[in-house]
Amino acid sequence: MEKKKVMIIDDEEYFLALVKINLESTGKYEVRTLQEARDILSQVESYKPDVILLDMLMPKMDGVQVCGMLNDSPAGKHIPIITLSASDTTEDRLKMDKMGVVDFLAKPIEKDELIAKIEKALQNR
């Protein structure tokens, strides 16, 4: 079975490594990690991820800005985005709903929940 491509954007290097280990250990996913979102569009164009996991609070460019860029780009607008955040407020969720985000995950993340949300996003694609 062909592995699904997951792209994770988060400024925390240890968190990136952790999610990558957890997802790749299932044998179902290939993971690319990005510590900053500056060149997100070229990364998306070259990697062609099936799903994107996006941290909401990042230096210089936050999750809302990244969502906006992806929604405006031909390569990014059809890719499901799941947002990650240490602060999970109704306000954040409403903001993300408006940006067309398919799902949310509050940190700390449970591996099973993460995989379930990725699978759901892939099925609805």
Next chain:
Amino acid sequence: MNIFARFIRREDQKGKLRGAHRLIATGYLVSRVVHDVLNNIASANGYARLLLDPTVTDTDKQEMLRAIEELHGRSADLLRRIGRFSLEPGREFKPVDIHKAIDDVLELTNPIVRYSKMTVEKVFNADVPFVMACAGELEEVFVTLVLNSVDAVSTEGKLTIRTDYAKEDGIIKIVFSDTGSGISRDDLKRLGESFFSTKGRNEKAGLGLAMAYGIISRHNGRINAESAPGKGATFTVSLPIIQPDRQK
């Protein structure tokens, strides 16, 4: 009320305002520190769970233990800094390494600066000597100036912190210069007044600069502000390296 009682009351009110400002600044910093610490705990927890996985190799386990140690160290450092800042500083004057004090403040404010649009450049003059000062109070002044710059720089911008030493005058200068929105001439005249804020009534209490002016004045120094709308702002803190009335 006699003059002495009025003086005591005024000093008491000043003390309360200083305490209020420190609490507000601490609260502002705490929200971001909590975010960073939660992230660290979440990652450390994830690695701890992986350690229980029998398929993980010993080499990978070593790496994971190192990651947990690093995440723990970062969190402890963040909490130690915010804890120390939240306490009312002693009033004791001691030799202070200004460059170290600025570096400490940049570490303390890093959880906020990192997520802002502002980068920080340090231009330190190696000739700047130690200065007799209350380190905790100076830290409070520098935190105020850094956070004010973060608020002023809403699009990509920079804060430059420059130090200098005029040996003939025995004065050191710490210059905070940002490329932010700047301050109007009318507002510039009112800086340093308690409860005056250029950021709107609901955003800030307007105590930071009032407190900073008071602290630097007690150090026999001064703060000079220069700015114009759209042209950024420069705050120059001048401090004598010795405090004549405190050296005896």
